[in-house]
Amino acid sequence: MKITQIEAIPFAIPYTKPLKFASGEVHAAEHVLVRVHTDDGVVGVAEAPPRPFTYGETQDGIIAVITKVFAPQVIGLTLLEREVVAGRLARTVGNPTAKAAVDMAIWDALGKTLELPVSELLGGFTDRMRVSHMLGFDEPATMVAEAEKMVERYGIRTFKVKVGRRPVTLDTAVVRALRERFGGEIELYVDGNRGWTAAESLRAMKEMADLDLLFAEELCPADDVLGRRWLVGQLDIPFIADESVPTAADVTREILGGSATALSIKTARTGFTASRRVHHLAEGLGLEVVMGNQIDGQVGTACTLAFGTAFESTSRYAGELSNFLDMSDDLLAHPLQIRDGHLHRSAASGIGVEIDPEKLTKYRLDK
Structure with a gap:
C-alpha cells in the first residue's frame, strides 16, 4: 500500500451560467484532479477546486504545491500513515484545497485497497443525504423559477x-419571494459570504424575521471581531461559520469567542482527516453542522457525500450537494443522480466514483 506517484491534472468545464456570490463569480470549473497511485496498482482520486477569492489558491498554484512540495514528502509512505501525511502537509502554510485533495485521494485509494466505501471506514451512519441547492444572485422571479425547477425535477426542498x-x-x-411562493414546503437559509457589515446584517435579519430561516451563514467579515460578536448575540437562529473556520483551531477561536454558533464542514477544504477532527469538535461542543460545498464537481460532491453520510450530525440537515448541476459536463463515467431530493452514496469501494478517461482527455488542460 505504498504511495508511488501523485498526479495533479488541471481541467476546465464551463458552467451553464456564471455563478455569482458576494466574493466573486466563476464561469468555468477550472479545477484540479488529484490521483494517488500505489505499488499495488490502486489509484485514488479527489478534486481540488481553486477559490482565489476565498483562500488565495489558483489552479496553477495547486498543481505546483502538490507536485513540487507535497508529492516528495508523501511518496514512499503507506496509505495507513494518514497522520504522518497530515503532519508533513501541515509544514506548508495555507493551500487548504490542495492538502484536502491529497488527503481524500489517499482515503479513496485505501477504500479501494480494502474494498470498502470510505463512508463506512469513517462511520457508516447512512447511505443517503437530503440535498440543499444554492441559489446565486439574480432577480427574484428568476431565482424563484430556478427553485421551482429544482423542486419539480429533483425533489429538492432546501435552498441556500x-x-x-x-x-x-x-x-x-x-428570500421573501421564495417563501411566498413555496410557503412551508421548503427550508431556507442565507449565506452572505462576508458581504455585509454587521449593522447591515442585523437589518437584513430583522427584515426576514418572519421567514422561518434555518441558518444565517457568514453575513459579515470574520475580521470584524467586535461587530461579528455583537451580531451573533442579536440573532435567534444559528450563525454558521464557513470561510472563517478552515481549521479546527479556527473553529475553537470562532466558537469560544462568540463569533459563530454553527459550522459548515467542507471536505474540499479540510479533506477527510481534518474534517473528522472538526466534526468531533463540533459534536463535543454541541454545534449544528451543515455539509457545505466549495462549488465542487461530481468528484468533490462524492467526497462530501461520503463524509456527510458517515455521521449522524453531518447527515441531519440537507447537504449542499447540487452545485454540479450548474456544470455543462463532468468527469465521471457514471454521473451522480439526485432523486426525490436525495443523493445516495455508491456502495462501491473508496468514494465510489470512476473517472471517464475520454472525458478527462477532453477537458484536461495539460494535453
Whole structure:
C-alpha cells in the first residue's frame, strides 16, 4: 500500500451560467484532479477546486504545491500513515484545497485497497443525504423559477440563498419571494459570504424575521471581531461559520469567542482527516453542522457525500450537494443522480466514483 506517484491534472468545464456570490463569480470549473497511485496498482482520486477569492489558491498554484512540495514528502509512505501525511502537509502554510485533495485521494485509494466505501471506514451512519441547492444572485422571479425547477425535477426542498453583495432590500426581497411562493414546503437559509457589515446584517435579519430561516451563514467579515460578536448575540437562529473556520483551531477561536454558533464542514477544504477532527469538535461542543460545498464537481460532491453520510450530525440537515448541476459536463463515467431530493452514496469501494478517461482527455488542460 505504498504511495508511488501523485498526479495533479488541471481541467476546465464551463458552467451553464456564471455563478455569482458576494466574493466573486466563476464561469468555468477550472479545477484540479488529484490521483494517488500505489505499488499495488490502486489509484485514488479527489478534486481540488481553486477559490482565489476565498483562500488565495489558483489552479496553477495547486498543481505546483502538490507536485513540487507535497508529492516528495508523501511518496514512499503507506496509505495507513494518514497522520504522518497530515503532519508533513501541515509544514506548508495555507493551500487548504490542495492538502484536502491529497488527503481524500489517499482515503479513496485505501477504500479501494480494502474494498470498502470510505463512508463506512469513517462511520457508516447512512447511505443517503437530503440535498440543499444554492441559489446565486439574480432577480427574484428568476431565482424563484430556478427553485421551482429544482423542486419539480429533483425533489429538492432546501435552498441556500446567496446574499450580501447588493443592497439589503434587494436580497431580502428574493428570500421573501421564495417563501411566498413555496410557503412551508421548503427550508431556507442565507449565506452572505462576508458581504455585509454587521449593522447591515442585523437589518437584513430583522427584515426576514418572519421567514422561518434555518441558518444565517457568514453575513459579515470574520475580521470584524467586535461587530461579528455583537451580531451573533442579536440573532435567534444559528450563525454558521464557513470561510472563517478552515481549521479546527479556527473553529475553537470562532466558537469560544462568540463569533459563530454553527459550522459548515467542507471536505474540499479540510479533506477527510481534518474534517473528522472538526466534526468531533463540533459534536463535543454541541454545534449544528451543515455539509457545505466549495462549488465542487461530481468528484468533490462524492467526497462530501461520503463524509456527510458517515455521521449522524453531518447527515441531519440537507447537504449542499447540487452545485454540479450548474456544470455543462463532468468527469465521471457514471454521473451522480439526485432523486426525490436525495443523493445516495455508491456502495462501491473508496468514494465510489470512476473517472471517464475520454472525458478527462477532453477537458484536461495539460494535453
